[in-house]
Amino acid sequence: MPKRICTLGWDEYQALPLDEKITYLMQPDGNPYHTLFAQQFGLDLLTRLATLTNEIRAIAKSRNGTAFLSSLLAHKRAMLYFSQPSSRTFLSFASACQILGMPLGEVRDTAISSEFKGESREDSVRTFSSYYDLIIMRTPEKGLAERMAWVLSSSDRPIPIINAGSGQDQHPTQALLDVYTLLRSFEKTGGLPGKTIVFCGDLLRGRTVRSLSSLLLNYPGIRQIFVAPGPLQVGADVQEMLRARNVAFDLTDDLREAIRQSDAVYMTRIQDEWDNEKGESARIDTRRFTFGAGELALLPKDAVILHPLPRRDEIATVVDNDPRAMYWRQMRNGMWIRTALIAATFGCEKQINAYYRSE
Numbered sequence: 001m002p003k004r005i006c007t008l009g010w011d012e013y014q015a016l017p018l019d020e021k022i023t024y025l026m027q028p029d030g031n032p033y034h035t036l037f038a039q040q041f042g043l044d045l046l047t048r049l050a051t052l053t054n055e056i057r058a059i060a061k062s063r064n065g066t067a068f069l070s071s072l073l074a075h076k077r078a079m080l081y082f083s084q085p086s087s088r089t090f091l092s093f094a095s096a097c098q099i100l101g102m103p104l105g106e107v108r109d110t111a112i113s114s115e116f117k118g119e120s121r122e123d124s125v126r127t128f129s130s131y132y133d134l135i136i137m138r139t140p141e142k143g144l145a146e147r148m149a150w151v152l153s154s155s156d157r158p159i160p161i162i163n164a165g166s167g168q169d170q171h172p173t174q175a176l177l178d179v180y181t182l183l184r185s186f187e188k189t190g191g192l193p194g195k196t197i198v199f200c201g202d203l204l205r206g207r208t209v210r211s212l213s214s215l216l217l218n219y220p221g222i223r224q225i226f227v228a229p230g231p232l233q234v235g236a237d238v239q240e241m242l243r244a245r246n247v248a249f250d251l252t253d254d255l256r257e258a259i260r261q262s263d264a265v266y267m268t269r270i271q272d273e274w275d276n277e278k279g280e281s282a283r284i285d286t287r288r289f290t291f292g293a294g295e296l297a298l299l300p301k302d303a304v305i306l307h308p309l310p311r312r313d314e315i316a317t318v319v320d321n322d323p324r325a326m327y328w329r330q331m332r333n334g335m336w337i338r339t340a341l342i343a344a345t346f347g348c349e350k351q352i353n354a355y356y357r358s359e
């Protein structure tokens with residue numbers, strides 16, 4: 001690492017602006033060491049990761065290729081520490097590690113770990129680092145993955161952390177797979193720059209929206225349209241970020257009009273697990289923020305529909321078989337780009353590039 005996060009005290013590190021924090025999280029080759037924020041991924045890195053992902057997919061098609069990939073990190077072990085529900089993120093990271101040959105451990109239920117006996121999270125994470133070489137972590141608490149990255153880097157066994165979702169705040173690897181899906185979707189229609197991306201649903205509390213909105217800043221000319229019921233409209237922090245970068249954006253509650261203008265529609269579910277009081281979300285009228293046959297008829301022919309999943313009823317199942325519905329492919333893309341991220345974190349990028357060229 002060019003600078004090490006542990007050369008600073010926690011309070012000193014915490015006080016840094018995000019741009020400066022990020023310099024402590026990256027490796028000299030431009031890859032992340034700890035992956036905590038979407039803002040760590042600039043255009044060069046995104047382009048390299050997308051290429052690496054394409055190469056990994058191609059290599060994985062043959063038995064020899066699969067054997068090559070699974071030899072790359074057979075000497076490293078990964079720990080999945082998920083103290084919040086997950087299906088896709090957990091399984092796609094587990095699969096990514098398996099593709100690279102990494103043996104896995106997991107803690108998903110802190111009620112059966114020593115945290116239940118009163119062990120601090122700091123001590124838990126240091127314990128994991130005694131046995132593993134990578135921690136992939138999901139938590140309901142904003143900032144906890146970051147704190148743990150600092151704890152580990154300050155310990156005598158510094159190992160990388162990947163944030164697999166932290167509170168309402170960040171979900172950087174979801175944003176990676178979302179951007180990768182958009183890049184692939186627009187391969188034949190002029191690429192991602194200049195496109196109009198519509199976000200719909202619970203934009204206030206959805207961490208995938210916050211991370212993706214920020215990652216899209218890397219591509220010029222993108223317009224972002226946020227469609228939500230008033231109480232769930234995207235937060236002031238996202239709006240300020242877009243304003244500061246002079247990015248065109250609109251806030252609206254008219255999904256149908258937004259669909260007509262879209263190149264991609266990113267649907268999200270209502271995040272009612274964050275309600276301050278029971279039934280708070282249920283009182284919001286969300287009926288106009290769903291995508292069904294009527295909305296499909298308005299969608300431009302080259303536009304695509306994404307969803308981080310899980311869905312409830314915000315996308316009707318009749319939409320699933322439309323060729324513009326990308327959410328199943330998007331999910332599988334997650335496994336491949338997470339494989340690429342882990343490989344890049346552990347310095348395997350050049351080896352994969354060389355194998356791909358030699359085949």
Ligand code: NCD
Nearest residue numbers: 088089165208269308309310
């Ligand atoms: C998302 C999450 O956990 O933030 N799920 C996921 O990782 N694909 C979205 C959600 O839960 O709504």
